[in-house]
Amino acid sequence: MTERKCVGCGEMKPRSEMIKITKRYKDGKIIIEPDSKTFGRSAYFCYNKNCKELALKKNKLNKALKTSADLKGLLDGREYKSK
Numbered sequence: 001m002t003e004r005k006c007v008g009c010g011e012m013k014p015r016s017e018m019i020k021i022t023k024r025y026k027d028g029k030i031i032i033e034p035d036s037k038t039f040g041r042s043a044y045f046c047y048n049k050n051c052k053e054l055a056l057k058k059n060k061l062n063k064a065l066k067t068s069a070d071l072k073g074l075l076d077g078r079e080y081k082s083k
C-alpha cells in the first residue's frame with residue numbers, strides 16, 4: 001500500500017486516508033485533490049481537522065509546497081471527516 005507522510009502529525013499513513021494538495025508546476029496554482037494529470041510539488045495530510053490545523057501552523061504546509069498562497073482560505077470550507 002502506498003503510504004505518505006502527513007505534514008501535520010508527521011506519521012506515515014495510507015494514501016487513501018489522506019488529502020493531497022499540489023502546487024502545479026505549470027502555473028503554481030494550488031489544487032486540492034488533483035487528478036492524475038496534474039504534476040507538481042505535493043504534500044499530504046490526514047483527513048481530520050487536527051492534522052489540517054497542525055499542517056497550517058507555522059506555515060508548515062506553505063513551506064512544504066513552497067508557496068505563499070492562502071492555504072487556510074483554500075482549505076477552510078472543505079470537510080475533513082474520515083472517509
Ligand SMILES: [Zn+2]
Nearest residue numbers: 006009046051
Ligand atoms: Zn496527520
